[in-house]
Amino acid sequence: MSSRPSTWNVPASKVAKRAHNPIRQIVDKLKIDPNAQKQLISLALGDPTVFGNFNVDDSCNESVIKHLQSFKANGYPPAHGTEQARAAVAEKFNHPDAPLTSRDVILANGCSGALDLAINALCSEGQNMLIPRPGFSLYDNLAVSRFIEPRFYNLVPERSWEADLDHLESLIDENTACILVNNPSNPCGSVYTEQHLRDILALAEKHHLPIIADEIYCDLVFEGNTFYPMATLTKEVPILSVGGLAKKYLVPGWRVGWVTVHDRNGIFREVHEGILSLSQLILGPCSVIQCALPDILHNTPQAFHDKTIAQLEHNTKVSVEGISKIPGLTAVIPQGAMYMMVGVNVSEFKDISDDVDFTQKLVAEENVLCLPGQCFGYPNFFRIVITPPADRLEEAYSRMKEFCARHHI
Amino acid sequence: MSSRPSTWNVPASKVAKRAHNPIRQIVDKLKIDPNAQKQLISLALGDPTVFGNFNVDDSCNESVIKHLQSFKANGYPPAHGTEQARAAVAEKFNHPDAPLTSRDVILANGCSGALDLAINALCSEGQNMLIPRPGFSLYDNLAVSRFIEPRFYNLVPERSWEADLDHLESLIDENTACILVNNPSNPCGSVYTEQHLRDILALAEKHHLPIIADEIYCDLVFEGNTFYPMATLTKEVPILSVGGLAKKYLVPGWRVGWVTVHDRNGIFREVHEGILSLSQLILGPCSVIQCALPDILHNTPQAFHDKTIAQLEHNTKVSVEGISKIPGLTAVIPQGAMYMMVGVNVSEFKDISDDVDFTQKLVAEENVLCLPGQCFGYPNFFRIVITPPADRLEEAYSRMKEFCARHHI
Numbered sequence: 018m019s020s021r022p023s024t025w026n027v028p029a030s031k032v033a034k035r036a037h038n039p040i041r042q043i044v045d046k047l048k049i050d051p052n053a054q055k056q057l058i059s060l061a062l063g064d065p066t067v068f069g070n071f072n073v074d075d076s077c078n079e080s081v082i083k084h085l086q087s088f089k090a091n092g093y094p095p096a097h098g099t100e101q102a103r104a105a106v107a108e109k110f111n112h113p114d115a116p117l118t119s120r121d122v123i124l125a126n127g128c129s130g131a132l133d134l135a136i137n138a139l140c141s142e143g144q145n146m147l148i149p150r151p152g153f154s155l156y157d158n159l160a161v162s163r164f165i166e167p168r169f170y171n172l173v174p175e176r177s178w179e180a181d182l183d184h185l186e187s188l189i190d191e192n193t194a195c196i197l198v199n200n201p202s203n204p205c206g207s208v209y210t211e212q213h214l215r216d217i218l219a220l221a222e223k224h225h226l227p228i229i230a231d232e233i234y235c236d237l238v239f240e241g242n243t244f245y246p247m248a249t250l251t252k253e254v255p256i257l258s259v260g261g262l263a264k265k266y267l268v269p270g271w272r273v274g275w276v277t278v279h280d281r282n283g284i285f286r287e288v289h290e291g292i293l294s295l296s297q298l299i300l301g302p303c304s305v306i307q308c309a310l311p312d313i314l315h316n317t318p319q320a321f322h323d324k325t326i327a328q329l330e331h332n333t334k335v336s337v338e339g340i341s342k343i344p345g346l347t348a349v350i351p352q353g354a355m356y357m358m359v360g361v362n363v364s365e366f367k368d369i370s371d372d373v374d375f376t377q378k379l380v381a382e383e384n385v386l387c388l389p390g391q392c393f394g395y396p397n398f399f400r401i402v403i404t405p406p407a408d409r410l411e412e413a414y415s416r417m418k419e420f421c422a423r424h425h426i
Numbered sequence: 427m428s429s430r431p432s433t434w435n436v437p438a439s440k441v442a443k444r445a446h447n448p449i450r451q452i453v454d455k456l457k458i459d460p461n462a463q464k465q466l467i468s469l470a471l472g473d474p475t476v477f478g479n480f481n482v483d484d485s486c487n488e489s490v491i492k493h494l495q496s497f498k499a500n501g502y503p504p505a506h507g508t509e510q511a512r513a514a515v516a517e518k519f520n521h522p523d524a525p526l527t528s529r530d531v532i533l534a535n536g537c538s539g540a541l542d543l544a545i546n547a548l549c550s551e552g553q554n555m556l557i558p559r560p561g562f563s564l565y566d567n568l569a570v571s572r573f574i575e576p577r578f579y580n581l582v583p584e585r586s587w588e589a590d591l592d593h594l595e596s597l598i599d600e601n602t603a604c605i606l607v608n609n610p611s612n613p614c615g616s617v618y619t620e621q622h623l624r625d626i627l628a629l630a631e632k633h634h635l636p637i638i639a640d641e642i643y644c645d646l647v648f649e650g651n652t653f654y655p656m657a658t659l660t661k662e663v664p665i666l667s668v669g670g671l672a673k674k675y676l677v678p679g680w681r682v683g684w685v686t687v688h689d690r691n692g693i694f695r696e697v698h699e700g701i702l703s704l705s706q707l708i709l710g711p712c713s714v715i716q717c718a719l720p721d722i723l724h725n726t727p728q729a730f731h732d733k734t735i736a737q738l739e740h741n742t743k744v745s746v747e748g749i750s751k752i753p754g755l756t757a758v759i760p761q762g763a764m765y766m767m768v769g770v771n772v773s774e775f776k777d778i779s780d781d782v783d784f785t786q787k788l789v790a791e792e793n794v795l796c797l798p799g800q801c802f803g804y805p806n807f808f809r810i811v812i813t814p815p816a817d818r819l820e821e822a823y824s825r826m827k828e829f830c831a832r833h834h835i
C-alpha cells in the first residue's frame with residue numbers, strides 16, 4: 018500500500034471541473050431585482066410551457082394515462098428503447114431518400130441525452146468537432162467535458178445565419194471527428210435552404226466527415242420555409258440525426274429524445290454498435306412515455322402542430338415589428354423554431370459596452386430578461402425567446418424601447 | 427488544412443469501444459430456444475414488474491395523473507431537480523445522525539444516472555475505485571467507460587457476503603478515489619450489520635477515502651435484519667449515497683434516482699459543485715414524475731411496502747427450501763433485496779464445467795434462465811431473482827432439481 022494523504026482532501030474529478038454551463042455563469046451574474054416596480058418578463062428560457070399558452074395536446078396526456086393505468090408500462094425498457102417506441106420514431110421520420118427502421122433508432126434522455134450519445138460515440142479525447150457559432154451551448158459543454166476540442170464555425174447574420182463555408186473548411190484537420198449542424202437553429206431561428214444544406218454536405222463528403230444533425234425543431238418552420246432533414250439530401254455522408262419531443266410536442270420536461278442512424282454504406286457500423294453500448298450505461302426515457310410514444314407521434318392531430326406554428330408566426334411578427342421600432346437594435350428575422358437574435362449596435366449607445374452590459378441594464382431597469390449573445394458564443398447580439406403571449410412580448414418591446422431611448426446617443 | 431483520409435473511415439470513439447455490458451455479452455451467448463417444450467421461466471431480470479405480482483401503488487399513479495392533467499408539470503425542471511422533489515427526498519432520508527436538506531439532493535435519470543454522476547464527480551481518469559465482487563455490473567461498466575480502474579474487493583459468501591476487509595485494504599493506494607459499498611446488495615441479497623458497516627467506515631477514515639453508498643434497496647430487508655444508511659454511522663467520512671424509486675416503489679421504468687450528499691466538514695464542497703455542473707449536461711428525470719415525487723415518497727401507504735416485503739420474504743423461503751433439496755447447489759440465504767446467490771459445486775457434476783456452462787445447459791434443457799455469477803465477476807455461482815410468483819419459482823426449482831439429478835455424478 019502506498020502513501021495516502023494524512024488529512025481529508027477530496028477534489029472534484031477533472032471531468033467535473035471541466036463541466037461548465039456558460040449560460041448559468043452569465044445568468045448568475047445578471048442581477049434580477051425581485052422588488053422591481055415592473056413585473057418580470059423573461060424572454061430568456063427556451064421552455065415554451067412556462068406561460069401556459071403552449072400546452073401539450075390532450076391526446077398525448079390521455080395515452081400516457083392509459084399506459085399508467087395498465088400497470089404494464091413500469092418495467093425496464095431495453096436500454097435503447099422499446100421496439101414499439103423505436104418503430105414509431107422510425108416510421109415518423111422515415112423518408113424515401115433516408116429510410117429508417119426501428120433498428121436505426123436509439124432513444125435517449127431528451128435530445129440532450131441523444132447529443133451526448135452521438136458526440137460520445139463519434140469523438141475521442143483529443144479530437145475536435147466543428148460546432149456552429151452562435152450555437153446551443155450544450156454542444157460546447159458536452160465536448161469540453163469529454164476532452165474533445167470544440168471548434169466554432171461562424172454563422173453569418175447577413176445571410177440568415179448560414180454557415181460561413183470557407184471558415185468551416187479552414188477548421189478541418191486530421192483530428193476532426195464530425196461536423197455538427199443545427200437546423201432549425203437555436204438561438205438563430207434560421208431554417209436552411211436545401212442548397213445550403215447540400216453545400217455543407219459537399220464539404221463533409223469532400224473531407225469524409227460524418228455529420229451530427231440536431232433537428233429537434235424539425236418542421237416547426239414558418240410560411241415560405243421548408244425543413245429538409247439533412248439525411249434526405251445525401252447518399253454518401255453518414256449522419257446521426259438527433260431529435261425529441263421537447264419542442265414540437267411542447268413537453269420539454271418529459272425528457273424524450275432519440276438518435277436516428279443514417280448509415281451510408283455501412284460506414285457507421287462500429288459507431289452504431291458504440292451508441293448501443295453507451296445507451297446501456299444509463300438507460301433511456303421513462304417507460305410509460307415510451308409506451309405512449311406511438312400514440313404521441315402518430316395520433317397527435319395536425320391541427321395541434323398548425324396551431325403551434327400559427328402562434329409562433331404571430332409572435333415572430335409582433336417581435337420583428339416591436340424591435341424594428343427601436344433605435345440601436347437590429348433583428349434578424351426568424352424563419353422557424355422559437356428564437357430571434359437581435360443585434361445591439363453598441364456604438365449607437367452612450368453607456369452600453371456590450372451585450373452582457375445591455376441585458377444586465379435591461380433587467381435592472383425594466384425587468385425584462387434576455388440572454389446575451391455571449392451565452393451562445395456571439396457577442397453584441399441578444400436572444401429573444403418568442404413563446405410568451407403576444408401581449409407580454411409587446412409590453413417587453415415597449416419597455417425595451419424606452420430603455421434604448423434613454424441610453425441612445 | 428492537414429491531410430484527411432481519402433476514403434470513409436469512421437471508427438467508434440475510444441469511450442464507445444470501452445463501454446461494454448458483461449451481462450449482455452454473457453446472456454447473448456445463452457441459447458434460448460423459443461420452441462422449447464417447457465415454458466420459459468426467467469429468474470434473470472432484476473425487474474420486479476414483469477410478472478404482474480408487484481405493482482406500483484395506486485396512489486403513486488394517481489399523483490402522476492393529477493400532475494399530467496394540471497398542464498403545469500411539462501416544463502424543464504432545474505437540472506438537479508425541482509426544489510419540491512429534492513426537498514421530498516431530503517425529508518424522506520433525513521436522519522438525526524445524517525441530516526439532509528434539499529440542497530444536498532441531486533436528482534438523476536435512475537439510480538444508474540445517480541451512480542454515473544457520483545463516480546464521474548469523484549474519480550478522474552487514471553484513478554481507481556474499489557468495488558465489490560460479486561457486484562452490480564454497472565459499477566465496472568461506468569468506471570471502465572471513464573478510464574477509471576475498477577479494483578474488486580472480495581465479498582465472502584461464508585460470512586453472508588461481508589467484505590473481506592484485509593483484501594479491501596490491500597487494494598488501496600495513492601490513486602484510489604473512493605470505495606463503493608452496495609447495501610443491501612445486488613446480486614447477493616445481503617444486508618450488512620451495523621458493525622460491519624462501521625468496520626468499512628473505519629478503513630475509509632484511516633485512508634481518507636470517501637464512500638459511494640449504493641442504497642437503492644434501502645429498507646427492503648427481511649425480518650431480523652436492519653438497514654443502516656451508511657451516512658448515519660459516521661461523522662468523519664464523506665458519503666455520496668445513491669438511491670431511487672425503481673425497487674422500493676416498483677417502478678424501474680420511471681427512471682428516477684438521486685444522489686444525497688453527506689458532506690462531513692465541507693470535504694465535498696468541490697465534489698458537490700461538480701455534481702451540480704455534471705447534472706446540467708443532460709438534466710434529470712421526467713418533470714411530471716418529479717412533481718409527483720413528494721406524494722410518492724410521503725403518501726404511499728406503509729402497507730404497500732409491508733406487502734412487498736412479505737411477498738419477497740415468502741419467495742425467499744420458497745427459494746431457500748427449493749434449492750436446499752437440490753444436490754450440488756448451495757444457497758446463501760438472502761437477508762433483503764430481491765436476489766439469491768447459489769453456489770454450483772462443479773466437482774459434484776459430471777459434465778458441468780462452470781457457472782456459465784450450468785446456466786447454459788439449464789436454459790437449453792429446462793428453459794429456466796438464471797444469470798451466471800460471471801456476470802457479477804463471481805464464477806461458480808448463479809443469481810436467482812426472487813420476484814416471480816411463488817408457483818413459478820417452485821416450478822423452476824423442480825425443473826432445476828431434475829436437471830441437477832441428471833447431471834450429478
Ligand SMILES: Cc1ncc(COP(=O)(O)O)c(C=O)c1O
Binds near residue numbers: 127129231261269
Ligand atoms: C438545438 C437544441 N438541441 C437540443 C436541445 C435539448 O433538447 P432536450 O430538452 O430534449 O434535451 C435544445 C433545447 O433547447 C435545443 O435548442
Ligand SMILES: Cc1ncc(COP(=O)(O)O)c(C=O)c1O
Binds near residue numbers: 537562611612671683
Ligand atoms: C444495486 C443497484 N444499483 C443501481 C441499480 C440501478 O437502478 P435504476 O434502475 O434506478 O437505474 C440497480 C438495478 O438493478 C441495482 O441493483
